[in-house]
Every structure is written in C-alpha cells, then in structure tokens.
Amino acid sequence: MQDFKLSIAECLKEKIEDLSFEEIVGLIEVPPNKDMGDFAFPCFKLAKVFRKAPNMIAAELSESIEAKGSIAKVMPMGGYVNFFVNKSQLAESVIKDVLTQKENYGRSDIGKGENVIVEFSSPNIAKPFHIGHIRTTVIGNALYKMYESQGYNTTRINHLGDYGTQFGKLIVAFKKWGDKKAVEASPIPELLKLYIQFHDEAEAHPEMEDEARAWFTKLENGDEEATALWQWFRDESLKEFNRVYDLLDIEFDSLAGESFYSDKMPRVIDMLNEKGLLKESKGARIVDLEEYKMPPALITKNDGSTLYMTRDLAAAIYRHETYNFDKCVYVVGSQQNLHFEQWFKVIELMGFEWAKNLVHVGFGMVALENGTMSTRKGRVVFLEDVLKQAIEKTKETMLAKNPNALNVDEIAKQVGVGAVVFQELSNSRIKDYTFSWDRTLSFDGETGPYVQYTHARCCAVLRKANEEVTTDINYELLNDVDSAEVLKVIASFNKCIVAGLRKNEPHVITRFVLDLAQAFNKFYHDNSILVEDAELRKARLALVAATRQSIENGLKLLGMHAPERM
Ligand code: ARG
Secondary structure (H helix, E strand, O other): OHHHHHHHHHHHHHHOOOOOHHHHHHHOEOOOOHHHOOEEEEOOOHHHHHOOOHHHHHHHHHHHOOOOOOEEEEEEEOOEEEEEEOHHHHHHHHHHHHHHHHHHOOOOOOOOOOEEEEEOOOOEOOOOOEHHHHHHHHHHHHHHHHHHHOOOEEEEEOOOEOOOHHHHHHHHHHHHHOOHHHHHHOHHHHHHHHHHHHHHHHHHOOHHHHHHHHHHHHHHOOOHHHHHHHHHHHHHHHHHHHHHHHHHOOOOOEOOOHHHHOOOHHHHHHHHHHOOOEEEEOOEEEEOOHHHOOOOEEEEOOOOOEOHHHHHHHHHHHHHHHHOOOEEEEEOOHHHHHHHHHHHHHHHHOOOHHHHHEEEEOOOOEEEOOEOOEOOOOEOOEHHHHHHHHHHHHHHHHHHHOOOOOOHHHHHHHHHHHHHHHHHHHOOOOOOEEEOHHHHOOOOOOOHHHHHHHHHHHHHHHHHHOOOOOOOOOHHHHOOHHHHHHHHHHHOHHHHHHHHHHOOOOHHHHHHHHHHHHHHHHHHHHOOOOOOOHHHHHHHHHHHHHHHHHHHHHHHHOOOOOOOOO
16 A cells, blocks of 8 residues: 555645655545545645645645546545545555465565564563463564564563572572472472462561571572572473463573573673762662662662662673674563663663663553452462463364364464463553453454454365465456455555554554454455356455465464464
C-alpha cells in the first residue's frame, strides 16, 4: 500500500507546488470507511495558499487528476480528495510478493546488521516462575524475533537473578530446616517454602537476617560450602525454568545472570572512583543523583557487599565491550522504572556516550483476582500450571469435536500455549491487568486460537483444492471489496513490524494477524472458493495461500505456531 500512497503523492505533487513531496505524503490519510476510497488527501492546509474553500480545492484537484495506472478513481468529498486504488494491481503486487518470498515475506534488512541485545525473562533462582514473569518472557521473545526479521544482529540474554542477599537467607533456611530429597523432588516449591519460613521466623528472630548477610558475604568470598549450595539451588531451579522455556519454545544466546558479574564489579567500582562519582554515606558508597531529582544510586552497602544496581552497571559495561551493541533493550516490569532511570544516569555520568542506547521496555503489573501476588506470602500462580491447564483444556475441546483427531498432543500444545502467549501480547504492554483463569482459558473472540483456526481453515481449503497454486492468474478477478480488504491488510505487514519496533510493541503484530483473520473470514463467508470456474478458483486459491502464509509469518514473529489442522 505504501507504493500506492507514493504514486498518489506524485500525482498530487504535480498539481500542488506549495507543498513538498514529503509534506504531501505526511498529509495523506486512510479514510474511516471504505466507501470513501483507500486514501484521502485533506485540502484544509491549502485553503490559505489558494485563497479558496477546501471543498472547492478538492473538487478542482479531483477534476485535474487523471485516474490511471495504480489509481482507479479520484473523487472529491467535502474538503477531501478521495482516491480508489486499482484493486487488480494491488492484488498482483501483494500476491506475487507473498508467494515468491514465502516465509521471508515481511522481512527486510533495514537493521543493516546493527547489534541489538534483547534482555528478557530474567527470573530469580529459587523463586517461582510465576504468571508475573510471562510478560517479560513473551514480550522479549517477540521483540527478539521482530528485530531479527528486520536484519538486526540480535542477541538474547537471560539476566538470571542468581545472586544477592536472598541466597544468604536461603542457605540459612536450608541448613536449619532443609531436606535435600524434598528439594530434588520439587525444587522451587520446596525452596520457596524455605524462603517463606525464613521470613516468618526472622520476624521474631531478627538476628537471622545478620546470619543471612554473613552467608552472602561468604558466598561473595568464594566460600566452598556456600558456593556448593548456591550452585545446587541454581541448577535445580534452572531445570524447572527450562521446562517452561521448552513449553514456550524459547531459547537464549546467553544465560549470564547476576552472578556472572561478581568478579567484574570491583573494576566498575574503581572506575566510579576515578571519575570522582563515589561518595561515602553512613559506611555505604553511593552515587549522588540529587541534581537529577532521584534518590542516590547505592553501589555498596556498609558491609561492602554489592547490589542489584552494581551488577546492572557491570553487565552493561561488559555487554558493550563484548557485543558492541547499538541498542540494549531491557524488558522489565515498570515497577523498576526508577531503578533503570538511576543506573542509566550513572552510566551517562561515567562518560559513556552509549548510555543513550540503553532502552528500558517496561510493562504493567499482573495482579491476581484475590489481591497482589506475593512470593513471601506464597500467593502465586505458577506459569507452568497456567500453560499446562491451557493445553489440557485445548485437548478436551479438540477431542470433544473429533474423538479421532490426529496428533492431538502436539496441536493442543501449540494452541494452548499459543492462547496464553497471544493474550499476553495483545494488551498494550504498559497496562496493568488482573490475571483471570476464565479469561485465559476462554478461546472466544479476539484470541490466539481464533487466528490459528483461521490459518488451519486456509490449510483445509488448500488441501481440499488439491491443485497447484500459482501467481499466473487473472488479477482482475480479485478486484472485489472483500478480496481487496484482505490484500490491504497483508500489504501492511512490513510496515506493522517496523512500527512495532519503533515502539517496542509486539501488540502491533497481534493486531495485524487479528485484522487479517477478520478480513479473511469475511471473504470466506461471502464467497465460494472452490468454484467450477477454473480461472476464478485459481485466483481465489492464490488469495487463500497468501493469507495463510502471512498469518503463519505473523504468528511466528509472536513466538507461536501455526498448526495446519485444529
Ligand atoms: N531478576 C529481576 C526480577 O525478577 C529482573 C532482572 C531485570 N534485569 C535487569 N537487568 N535488572 O525482578
């Protein structure tokens, strides 16, 4: 559609000297309903220059522009000139693009190999992988795929929360009450129990907090017992996380978590010192950010131990040295906005010009219907349970419809998991929302299963036709409104991806596949595809094939599968 817009702008430019080509392109709109054409040019801005009423200008412009080539009709309406594009030409260019580029349709190389890091998921070891983590996990994965599709050299990092004072607490709790067998049988729930017990008991016995701090210091100093326990907690937790990543089909290029930077922090502290940025404050060392209206950045505590922030500083510097990134994206909940603002500022104050290439992609919180999630109070919904229930429910529905359905387990996994992923991505990321089992397990309306079902419907038609789909068809037969609506959506794919990247919003892609599914289902409802007339049948099959391919490509960008049968 962009090409059509540009050729319309060219025609307008010939008639309007007072606006630049770019200004004209910028003014062209898509009218609110399709009876008004595919594009509209508002004449209000010209009223002053031409010293005429906008509707007069619109009428004169329409009169003077000849409908030819990609423009089928030009018509004035109020202060607008409405353009109708040549629908057969649209059909030809879109269908040829999709069916020749296939799985590459939508891709481009505008990224020119620039290095982009997407850091996402980053759960905390020994704590549940709960429903709150799903957003960073699926948003990050989709962003990774979107960047990758536009020719960026993309690296996925899982910044595991595998370090920090909580490991001191866990060691104390495990030594007091832990049972090795129980942890091995069910690591995270068992470690979580210990963590909760620690907090309960520490309320009455605050000296336990000191004990925990002492164990963390031991860990930082490489104490053998502390390190062995820590390593074991980490390994057992990762086994659980990996089960979820397998279900979601998500991989990482690097699992360098917080512990990875334990030996890289002294250098950062030295650098801060050299730049004169460090200040003593009650035994702790801080970077004062008062001038920027932020609380100070805490670099070391009064016992010398480092913090979450110290590790983020070390990680950013390490990543810049290792990957030479042009952009480093952090997909982390908006509760951490201040944390990111603070340490981005510290990087800037250290004189790193690349501070401007650090991007925090925040997202809203997930609450539970009965209140906020609380790890300490044991009020959590495990992500694995959500995915498993979604799979179970899909399986039931499939078998109820067809007890002999093929490949049920595989398809139920693709659809059930897809339903959860799609729901997460279809909200704009900044909104908070309340998790609801009912909504997550309902597949009606604008859901992932609906889009996947539309894809499977295309596959079914193509299977039934059982004939070769070619681009050598009569495109005049696809100039009806229903086909044109489908084609217009397909044509917007690349623009959607690029727009989504500009805002780091995968939600643009969920909108794309939904719009396409809706347009296609309208076409499918109103038109027969497998008609007697071979010329018409071939044309419509090409449209079905292009739709199928575009939905598949869209779903894959979201990290979902496109099963051929459901
Ligand atoms: N592990 C942290 C948490 O669960 C998220 C880490 C985010 N990434 C970062 N570079 N700080 O809250």
